[in-house]
Amino acid sequence: MQSLDIISVNIWDIIISLANLLVMFLILKRFLFKPVQKMFDMRRKQVEDIYAEAREERSQAEDMKQEYETRMASAREEADGLVRNAVQTAQRRSDAIMAEASSQASHMKQKAEEEIAQEKRQMLQDVRSEISDLAVSIAGKVVEREIRPEDHRDFVDDFIRNVGDAQ
Numbered sequence: 001m002q003s004l005d006i007i008s009v010n011i012w013d014i015i016i017s018l019a020n021l022l023v024m025f026l027i028l029k030r031f032l033f034k035p036v037q038k039m040f041d042m043r044r045k046q047v048e049d050i051y052a053e054a055r056e057e058r059s060q061a062e063d064m065k066q067e068y069e070t071r072m073a074s075a076r077e078e079a080d081g082l083v084r085n086a087v088q089t090a091q092r093r094s095d096a097i098m099a100e101a102s103s104q105a106s107h108m109k110q111k112a113e114e115e116i117a118q119e120k121r122q123m124l125q126d127v128r129s130e131i132s133d134l135a136v137s138i139a140g141k142v143v144e145r146e147i148r149p150e151d152h153r154d155f156v157d158d159f160i161r162n163v164g165d166a167q
Contacts, residue, residue, distance in 0.1 A: 134162050 138159055 131163060134159060 037142070138155055
């Protein structure tokens with residue numbers, strides 16, 4: 001019998017153990033589980049807030065990156081446009097300077113040709129005048145004296161020398 005008492009189950013022990021377990025559960029729930037659960041909830045909320053803030057900052061960073069890329073593309077296009085305009089302006093100025101230089105060179109060439117032609121006409125006029133003066137002088141000398149063949153040769157040689165010196 002004694003072995004049955006040891007193995008036997010006392011209902012009151014079970015009830016008291018269950019009551020004790022229930023009281024212990026309520027005390028732990030009130031003083032341990034609720035604060036621990038509250039701490040877990042707060043920590044979960046903090047983590048969620050951190051993730052939400054990180055997502056927001058990532059979104060802002062992506063927006064800023066997109067805006068930066070847009071501005072850079074715009075700046076590149078503007079810089080390319082400015083360079084193209086500067087090149088076109090420089091080309092137009094170069095063309096204008098070349099045209100002006102060509103015009104001035106042409107004008108100077110024409111003026112030089114006119115001066116050369118004028119000097120040539122003047123020189124021909126001077127040569128003609130000198131030749132006519134020499135011819136008159138020779139004719140006067142011929143008329144003054146009688147011409148012998150040697151004198152005639154001397155006159156012709158003298159005339160040729162004077163014409164050669166005049167040129």
